[in-house]
Amino acid sequence: MLSSSVAVAEFGEALSACRAVTADEARLSCYDAIALGAPTASWSGANGSETFPIAVDGPASLRIRHDDAVLVGSLNAPDGELLRNLHLAGPGTLRTRISESGSYIVTISATGRWSARLDADPSNNAGAP
Numbered sequence: 001m002l003s004s005s006v007a008v009a010e011f012g013e014a015l016s017a018c019r020a021v022t023a024d025e026a027r028l029s030c031y032d033a034i035a036l037g038a039p040t041a042s043w044s045g046a047n048g049s050e051t052f053p054i055a056v057d058g059p060a061s062l063r064i065r066h067d068d069a070v071l072v073g074s075l076n077a078p079d080g081e082l083l084r085n086l087h088l089a090g091p092g093t094l095r096t097r098i099s100e101s102g103s104y105i106v107t108i109s110a111t112g113r114w115s116a117r118l119d120a121d122p123s124n125n126a127g128a129p
Contacts, residue, residue: 025091029065032093043106044115051107053078054118060098061121067091068112076105097121
């Protein structure tokens with residue numbers, strides 16, 4: 001919720017900036033950034049492999065954006081058990097929901113640049129790790 005005229009002005013400027021983006025995918029990413037606000041945590045990398053731990057306290061959403069040809073990865077339990085494969089063929093965004101609190105390990109291998117963000121997700125998605 002926006003609580004001041006400064007926040008309202010900044011929100012309006014952000015919307016105007018997104019409207020000016022001509023490429024569909026980039027414009028949607030711009031609007032997503034406004035709607036999502038600050039992430040709980042974020043990571044980024046390029047041309048290689050990265051492994052990082054994440055800690056989730058309640059439902060969360062992991063979003064990964066990629067700008068090149070290939071991104072593959074996994075969401076694993078701390079003991080290494082594979083919970084979910086993560087992959088993008090070409091530029092784009094993938095989102096995976098994590099419904100259970102706990103510790104996880106994310107591995108990403110990609111060509112080009114990628115970024116990941118973890119956001120609190122108030123929706124309850126029973127059955128998904």
